[in-house]
Amino acid sequence: MSKEVRVDIAHILSEIGVNIEPHDNISTVFFLVLCVGVAFFTYVIVRWGLLKIVNTMLRRSKASWGSVIVKHAVFEKLSLIIPAVVLNLLIPLVLDKHIILSGLIDRLLSLWLILALIRSSYAFLDASNDIADIKLMSRDLPIKSFVQLFKLIIFLIGFIIAISVLANRSPVYFLSGLGVATGLVLLVFRDTILGFVAGIQLSANQMVKVGDWIQMDKYGANGSIEEVSLTTVKVKNWDNTVTNVPAYALVQDSFINWRQMQESGGRRIKRSVLIDIDTIKFIDSNDEAQLATINFVPAILTKKKQNLPPNTGLTNVAIFRGYLDVYLKQHPQIRQDMTFLVRELEPTPNGLPIQIYVFVNDTRWAFYEDVQSDIFDHIFAMIPKFGLAVYQSPAASDVRSLQPLTAIEQQSIAEKQNF
Structure with missing residues (x-):
């Protein structure tokens, strides 16, 4: 031509x-x-x-x-x-x-x-x-991975054609030699091949997208995905550091993707308050009269008494749990259509855990932390009104404030031990 x-x-x-x-x-x-x-x-x-x-x-x-x-x-x-x-x-x-x-x-x-x-x-x-x-196509497809792959293919084709031009040989001559060097090619482009295959799997299964919040402790990644390339996934952590995770690691290893939480519109609160077991007791009529001055408690007392088995009494911790249940159900920032629990966990050497398991109706981090803090500020302030106390390990000042036993107290303890 x-x-x-x-x-x-x-x-x-x-x-x-x-x-x-x-x-x-x-x-x-x-x-x-x-x-x-x-x-x-x-x-x-x-x-x-x-x-x-x-x-x-x-x-x-x-x-x-x-x-x-x-x-x-x-x-x-x-x-x-x-x-x-x-x-x-x-x-x-x-x-x-x-x-x-x-x-x-x-x-x-x-x-x-x-x-x-x-x-x-x-x-x-x-x-x-x-x-x-x-x-916004990159949110659903690893476009950059395909772009990088096409660049690599174009470079290889151009390189082979350039060598064939300089050597005055047909490109087919050099392509036939690639079969011999297949092992070397696989070794050199191992991460590229694994990354491309992983990119297809990540896209097909919708495992990650740009903008997703992922947590992968093995690589120290905990933040938002900024870029999905052919070989790596770039994660900007919440402390503004950047972690590059191999793309194939997201397929081979486990990680947490918080996208579903963000899309659901509810962020979980799962936190416990440790109650000092020594402060748990049955309540009498005087206690009932005092507790009845607290909002929601009169209705709780009535309901508890109706469902109370024979020969049993009400405890202050049961009333406290009932109060938390009503308080959180009326809270405007708590979702009522998601899992909602106020429960006792197994007692520990540090006290009786009362766990709050609810969802906030806004997934924004700062807003969520603010709501959670307000709820537990209120809980800590209300605990003494139920005759309860939060378990707290003794501080150095508590130890220093201890007074030595008097001679009479020491003699009394010795008599009890001898008895």
Whole structure:
């Protein structure tokens, strides 16, 4: 095809009286400079003429992809092909008698074309990635992983073609040798292959998306996913540090994805208050009269008495649990359509745990912490009103405040031990 075009160009030039096949060195240099000038002139027309108009139209268009194409200079990089094509057509005509030099320049121009095509392809892929981000497609698909994979494939193809051009061999010759080096290729591109396969699995199973909050203690990751690439997942932790997790690790190892919590609109409170067991007791009529002054307690007392088995009494901790149940059910920031528990856990050496297991109706971290703190501030303030006390380990000041036993107390203890 190129030979036919060259013949046509030579024929047209000969008709107008221009012999583009010089026989002396001065004429050869002159025509070479002329060819370079023609190539540069065509590049200027395309680059600063035609592309200026195209870029202006793209910027003014309502489509969001237009400005992205201009930003990544896709057409500008593609325009570098124009002078290479012009030189590739004209220079062999000028150097028709200089076969070695013509072949060398022809190979250099072929490399120029390959490099220009690779750069323009990279720019187009980067622009496609940005367009996918604008349209929020990257949240559902690992677009960047595919972009990086296509870049790798384009580079490998370009590299093989470039080597074949320099060696003056068919690309098939070099491709046939890849079978021998398959083991080396798998070793070099192990992470890339694993990452690509993992990216497909992550996307197909919707395991992670950009913006998800994940927790992976093995890699010290606890934050929001900022980027899913071909080999790594970039996580911005809550302390503003960045952790890069191998993509295949998210498939092989376990991790926590908090996306479902965020989408459900409810964030869990799961915290216990340790009650000093020595303060738990049955309540009498005087205690009932005192507790009845607390909001919600009269109705709780009535309900508890109706469901009270024979020969048993009410305890202050039971009334306290009933109070917490009613208080949280009337709390405006607690979701009533999700799991709701106020329960006693197994006693521990540190006291009796009363656990609150409810969901806040806002998943924002600061709001959630504020609601949780307000609830437990109220609980700690109400505990003494029920005759209860929170278990607390003795502090140094408590130990220092202990008074030594008197002689009478020591004698009494000794008599009890002897008895």
